[in-house]
Amino acid sequence: MVFSSLLFLFFFLPTTLLLYFCGSRKMKNSILLIVSLIFYAWGEPIYIFLMIFSAITDYFHGLFIQKHRLTAPIKAKVGLLSSIIINLSLLSFFKYADFLIENINNLFNMNINALDLPLPIGLSFYTFQTMSYAIDVYRGHVKAQRNPLTLALYVCLFPQLIAGPIVRYEIIEHELKNRRVTLNQFSEGVKIFLIGLGKKVLLANNIGFLWSEIQQQSPAELSVLSAWMGIAAFGLQLYFDFSGYSDMSIGLGKMFGFNFPQNFNYPFVSRNVSEFWRRWHMTLGAWFRDYVYIPLGGSRKGKYRLYLNLFIVWGLTGLWHGAAWNFVAWGLYFGVLIAIEKAGLLVFLEKMHPIFQHIYAFVIVMISWVLFVFEDLSMSLTYLKIMFGFSGQVLVNERFMYDAYTNAILFLLAFLGSVPIWKVLRNKMTRRHKVIDEILIPVCCLLILVLSTAYLADDSYNPFLYFRF
Amino acid sequence: MSIHKKFFVGAFLLFIYGIGLLNVLASDRAFSERENRPLAQMPEWTLSNFYSGKLTARLDTYMSDQFLWKDGWVKLKAMSEWASLKQENNGVFFGKDGFLIEPFEKPGVQFDKNMEYMKRFAANANGIQSYVLLAPTSIALYEDKLPLFAQTSSERDAFETAKEVLASEMEVIDVYDALKSQSNEHIYFKTDHHWTMRGAYLAYKESAEILGIKPYKEDDFNIETVAENFYGTLHSKTNTIGVEPDKIDVYLPKFETSHTVTYEDGRKSESLYEWDYLNKKDKYSLFLDGNHALVKIETGVRNGRKLAVVKDSYAHAFIPFLTNHFEEIHVLDLRYYHSDFLMYLNEQNISEVLFLYNVANFAKDPNVIWLSQSK
Numbered sequence: 001m002v003f004s005s006l007l008f009l010f011f012f013l014p015t016t017l018l019l020y021f022c023g024s025r026k027m028k029n030s031i032l033l034i035v036s037l038i039f040y041a042w043g044e045p046i047y048i049f050l051m052i053f054s055a056i057t058d059y060f061h062g063l064f065i066q067k068h069r070l071t072a073p074i075k076a077k078v079g080l081l082s083s084i085i086i087n088l089s090l091l092s093f094f095k096y097a098d099f100l101i102e103n104i105n106n107l108f109n110m111n112i113n114a115l116d117l118p119l120p121i122g123l124s125f126y127t128f129q130t131m132s133y134a135i136d137v138y139r140g141h142v143k144a145q146r147n148p149l150t151l152a153l154y155v156c157l158f159p160q161l162i163a164g165p166i167v168r169y170e171i172i173e174h175e176l177k178n179r180r181v182t183l184n185q186f187s188e189g190v191k192i193f194l195i196g197l198g199k200k201v202l203l204a205n206n207i208g209f210l211w212s213e214i215q216q217q218s219p220a221e222l223s224v225l226s227a228w229m230g231i232a233a234f235g236l237q238l239y240f241d242f243s244g245y246s247d248m249s250i251g252l253g254k255m256f257g258f259n260f261p262q263n264f265n266y267p268f269v270s271r272n273v274s275e276f277w278r279r280w281h282m283t284l285g286a287w288f289r290d291y292v293y294i295p296l297g298g299s300r301k302g303k304y305r306l307y308l309n310l311f312i313v314w315g316l317t318g319l320w321h322g323a324a325w326n327f328v329a330w331g332l333y334f335g336v337l338i339a340i341e342k343a344g345l346l347v348f349l350e351k352m353h354p355i356f357q358h359i360y361a362f363v364i365v366m367i368s369w370v371l372f373v374f375e376d377l378s379m380s381l382t383y384l385k386i387m388f389g390f391s392g393q394v395l396v397n398e399r400f401m402y403d404a405y406t407n408a409i410l411f412l413l414a415f416l417g418s419v420p421i422w423k424v425l426r427n428k429m430t431r432r433h434k435v436i437d438e439i440l441i442p443v444c445c446l447l448i449l450v451l452s453t454a455y456l457a458d459d460s461y462n463p464f465l466y467f468r469f
Numbered sequence: 470m471s472i473h474k475k476f477f478v479g480a481f482l483l484f485i486y487g488i489g490l491l492n493v494l495a496s497d498r499a500f501s502e503r504e505n506r507p508l509a510q511m512p513e514w515t516l517s518n519f520y521s522g523k524l525t526a527r528l529d530t531y532m533s534d535q536f537l538w539k540d541g542w543v544k545l546k547a548m549s550e551w552a553s554l555k556q557e558n559n560g561v562f563f564g565k566d567g568f569l570i571e572p573f574e575k576p577g578v579q580f581d582k583n584m585e586y587m588k589r590f591a592a593n594a595n596g597i598q599s600y601v602l603l604a605p606t607s608i609a610l611y612e613d614k615l616p617l618f619a620q621t622s623s624e625r626d627a628f629e630t631a632k633e634v635l636a637s638e639m640e641v642i643d644v645y646d647a648l649k650s651q652s653n654e655h656i657y658f659k660t661d662h663h664w665t666m667r668g669a670y671l672a673y674k675e676s677a678e679i680l681g682i683k684p685y686k687e688d689d690f691n692i693e694t695v696a697e698n699f700y701g702t703l704h705s706k707t708n709t710i711g712v713e714p715d716k717i718d719v720y721l722p723k724f725e726t727s728h729t730v731t732y733e734d735g736r737k738s739e740s741l742y743e744w745d746y747l748n749k750k751d752k753y754s755l756f757l758d759g760n761h762a763l764v765k766i767e768t769g770v771r772n773g774r775k776l777a778v779v780k781d782s783y784a785h786a787f788i789p790f791l792t793n794h795f796e797e798i799h800v801l802d803l804r805y806y807h808s809d810f811l812m813y814l815n816e817q818n819i820s821e822v823l824f825l826y827n828v829a830n831f832a833k834d835p836n837v838i839w840l841s842q843s844k
Contacts, residue, residue: 005529006532007532010485011492014486043522043525044522045522183474187477191477401618402619405617406555409552442477446477446480453542454543455546457543458542458546458708
């Protein structure tokens with residue numbers, strides 16, 4: 001099931017809230033676990049067993065690692081390795097097997113049949129969460145969970161199950177056992193949830209529609225500005241789709257008393273690539289930092305190792321996003337740029353006018369979306385050539401003019417939605433904080449709810465990009 | 470605890486619980502007049518449905534089809550789209566002067582295939598005279614009504630191609646100029662994808678020479694306005710606001726006529742018009758009761774001429790004029806009629822065939838292939 005559906009909004013959520021708040025304190029975790037399983041089973045009746053399997057193995061691995069980590073470190077290490085291998089095998093089998101087969105076929109001219117398995121929803125997210133659990137138990141950061149239902153709830157918790165944020169066990173360890181929902185927190189949760197809903201339904205879907213229209217034009221008909229507008233639309237769609245989902249997740253978490261980590265922090269205000277990645281999909285970046293980059297030695301083992309480590313981390317980050325070479329290229333592209341920035345470009349950039357820095361970051365990020373969106377690298381090159389005027393396309397045509405004025409308001413809203421508008425407003429009107437917080441924001445949120453319902457009821461274009469990750 | 474938070478949370482809960490509950494309580498609708506289609510009903514809760522994922526998929530459709538105040542939500546969305554300067558919805562442009570216009574899509578391989586099927590049929594059908602009338606849709610006549618910078622492929626060009634390809638095997642009737650010259654008249658609906666009966670009349674007059682008939686003059690008909698509040702299919706697609714409804718005129722002969730209309734299920738009628746549709750949304754179906762696989766019309770004309778019309782719904786407003794010139798007219802719709810067509814012609818002793826489609830539909834209709842069923 002997805003959050004941005006009528007079924008979720010008007011049946012699943014009301015029923016869940018009712019059961020949860022009527023249930024006794026002892027029952028609350030069980031109730032949440034059951035509804036989470038139903039939530040997951042909605043789209044994936046079969047793969048639910050995979051998730052339950054994952055939860056059970058991690059439960060036992062956690063206990064095993066904890067039992068031996070002080071007395072028999074070797075055993076603990078074996079336990080950890082076993083957990084990591086199981087998780088990575090699940091991920092590899094369902095997500096990367098066909099990619100591997102395709103490459104083997106190409107390399108050795110063989111003809112192995114692809115498995116064609118549908119990717120279990122949220123697999124990339126929950127395997128990363130459970131791996132962090134095993135590693136943190138091994139490191140002694142957290143105690144292994146003794147109650148299997150509690151650990152199962154951590155793995156299956158529906159708000160963050162499908163598309164992040166990647167919540168580490170230590171962050172909600174306490175809340176899994178002991179949490180209270182105050183009206184304050186609930187109202188904050190509703191607010192964040194509705195903002196996320198609006199991002200997804202009102203912005204991502206509509207601007208994604210523009211991209212799908214532009215994508216359908218043949219390269220020969222595309223004008224230069226259309227190409228830029230198209231890729232900007234795609235980038236905005238991806239951002240609002242994904243950050244909207246994270247917001248809905250965080251908001252729902254709050255309604256049930258959980259505090260999930262922030263996943264996006266206005267990435268489009270960044271002035272360079274390093275900053276962009278501190279603001280974009282923050283929980284994934286932190287995961288790779290803590291569980292791959294730093295264990296590999298980070299920047300402490302000399303320049304050569306630093307660049308190698310960057311190469312590994314960014315190659316993997318790319319691959320995590322999808323089983324295709326373009327995603328690897330996309331990750332490495334960022335890796336190379338971050339390496340260059342570390343090597344001195346940052347110092348140079350910071351001396352420039354901020355506007356120039358924003359333009360730099362904007363162009364770099366736009367190019368990255370071109371790599372991201374086309375699975376075929378030669379398509380990316382064709383598209384980039386058009387964007388930078390190397391294919392002799394016209395700068396503007398009537399089609400661009402039409403798309404531009406009919407989407408102007410949408411772009412304006414998307415712009416406002418991707419910058420910290422409320423913070424700016426609050427700073428401008430220091431005396432009217434109350435008006436903004438108590439009237440303006442709640443009214444806007446409720447308006448979003450009504451409008452989103454209308455857009456969902458007229459079911460048109462409602463894809464969900466992160467289902468493939 | 471502050472009152473505004475209570476109010477906010479209360480409003481949110483009221484909204485999701487209220488609409489959720491009302492949805493459960495409201496009884497399901499079987500049919501949507503606005504969309505002119507049957508609505509999904511509650512799926513069966515069986516385990517096998519659940520494992521295969523069908524149950525949940527069907528529940529999603531059911532939910533979206535039966536959602537409370539659906540038409541109102543759709544209208545709200547349309548208003549918001551309109552306010553954000555959108556000039557189209559579901560692929561239909563909000564044109565000037567209240568025209569809703571479907572752009573013409575660049576024809577694909579289906580268009581070439583369809584011409585080929587038709588040509589092959591005409592070449593193989595010995596002793597049968599084939600005519601083809603490919604009618605323009607409103608985009609060809611009202612391109613100037615499109616919103617600023619809106620794009621469309623040229624329907625006229627597609628027609629010219631078809632004319633060239635088909636002319637070797639059959640008589641091609643070209644009504645473009647005849648309609649274009651009268652485009653200020655109400656010859657196409659502004660809210661529906663059909664022509665009006667006046668548009669059909671102009672096409673009839675224009676095709677008379679090729680069909681070998683002497684057309685009646687407009688004075689020979691009483692032109693009656695039978696509906697003034699017609700919102701057609703294009704309006705259903707866009708749901709846009711601030712569009713005036715169309716009126717429907719019907720040309721009723723002043724002279725004496727008689728018809729027996731027999732539908733494929735054996736039902737008979739004395740009239741070419743089913744006036745009950747005037748009380749429904751789908752008013753264009755008043756012509757010959759809308760879509761049927763096979764309709765046989767026996768007229769009072771005694772000249773021995775029998776005509777088969779292979780058609781889409783553009784023919785419905787056109788055929789009433791032909792009934793004054795042929796003794797029998799057999800109307801076949803290849804979307805539903807999948808038997809051997811040539812055999813039917815021979816059995817019924819029919820020696821003339823008129824293909825009547827609008828160009829846009831002809832370019833993408835996957836059913837023309839049924840012509841090649843003939844052995």
